[in-house]
Amino acid sequence: xxxxxxSMEHLLGEGSFGRVYRAHFDDALQVLAVKKIDxxxxxxxMSEDFVEVVSKISDLHHTNxxxxxxxxxEHGQHLLVYEFHRQGxxxxxxxxxxxxxxxLIWNSRVKIALGTARGLEYLHEVCSPSIIHKNIKxxxxxxxxxxxxxxxxxxxxxxxxxxxxxxxxxxxxxxxGYSAPEVAMSGQYTLKSDVYSFGVVMLELLTGRKxxxxxxxxxxxxxxxxxxxRGALYL
Numbered sequence: 031x032x033x034x035x036x037s038m039e040h041l042l043g044e045g046s047f048g049r050v051y052r053a054h055f056d057d058a059l060q061v062l063a064v065k066k067i068d069x070x071x072x073x074x075x076m077s078e079d080f081v082e083v084v085s086k087i088s089d090l091h092h093t094n095x096x097x098x099x100x101x102x103x104e105h106g107q108h109l110l111v112y113e114f115h116r117q118g119x120x121x122x123x124x125x126x127x128x129x130x131x132x133x134l135i136w137n138s139r140v141k142i143a144l145g146t147a148r149g150l151e152y153l154h155e156v157c158s159p160s161i162i163h164k165n166i167k168x169x170x171x172x173x174x175x176x177x178x179x180x181x182x183x184x185x186x187x188x189x190x191x192x193x194x195x196x197x198x199x200x201x202x203x204x205x206x207g208y209s210a211p212e213v214a215m216s217g218q219y220t221l222k223s224d225v226y227s228f229g230v231v232m233l234e235l236l237t238g239r240k241x242x243x244x245x246x247x248x249x250x251x252x253x254x255x256x257x258x259x260r261g262a263l264y265l
Contacts, residue, residue: 033064043119046165047186052114062099063115067108080108087185090157094149096172096180115180117173120231124168124238138177139235145179146171150228153184154221161185164219166227167208168234208241 032053033040040051048068054061084101087110091097100111117123120142123134134142153161164187172180210226213219230241 036066045169061114063112065110065112067110090185092149092152094145094180095152095184096182115172115174117175117177119169120171120173120179121168123173124234125240141177142179143232143235146181146231149181150224160221162219162221163187163224166224166231168231171231
C-alpha cells in the first residue's frame with residue numbers, strides 16, 4: 031500500500047541490487063525509501079542469511095551513511111527500508127538538472143566531498159571489521175534538503191563475496207560503481223579500490239561531468255599541466 035504496489039509512479043531509481051521506491055506511511059506524513067532487491071543479485075548464501083545481513087547493516091550509524099529503518103523477508107521477497115532523502119542523488123543533481131536549476135556552488139561541492147569522505151572513513155576505520163563498500167558512485171550518494179551527503183547501499187555489497195560472480199552481480203546494471211583497474215582484472219575489492227572509486231566521484235563533483243566524459247579527463251590533464259608549468263606539482 032505504501033508504494034502503490036510498487037507502481038512506476040513511486041519509482042525513485044534502479045541500482046545494482048534492484049529498484050527503489052518512495053513509500054508513504056501514516057497517511058503520507060512519513061516518507062521512506064524501499065529497496066526491492068532483485069533475486070538475481072542475491073547469492074544463495076545471502077538469500078538464506080538475509081536476516082543476519084540486515085542485522086549487521088542496522089548496526090551502521092553515521093551522519094553520512096543512509097540509515098536502515100526496517101526490512102521485510104516474506105514469500106521470496108527481500109525488501110530494505112531506508113530513510114528518504116528529498117534532494118535525490120548527487121548524480122541526478124549534477125547531470126539531470128533542468129535549465130532552471132542553479133548549479134552547485136563551490137562551498138556545497140566541498141561540503142558534499144567532505145561528508146562523503148567522512149562516511150567512507152567510518153566504514154573503513156571505525157567499523158570492525160572494516161566494511162568495503164564496493165559500489166561507490168554518485169548515484170549512491172544521497173542528499174538531504176541541506177545538501178548533506180549520505181552513502182547508500184553501505185554494508186550491502188560488502189556481504190557479497192569477492193570474485194567473478196560478484197563482479198557480474200554488481201555490473202548487471204549500467205550504473206554500477208566506478209571500479210578500480212585491479213578490480214576489473216581480478217574481481218577483488220579492497221579498501222584501496224573504494225578510495226579509487228571515491229576519487230572518481232570527486233572528479234565528477236569537481237568538473238560536473240560524467241566520469242567517462244573525455245572533456246572531463248582533458249580538463250584535469252590541462253589543470254595538471256598548468257600546475258606543472260608553474261612548478262606547483264611534482265610528478
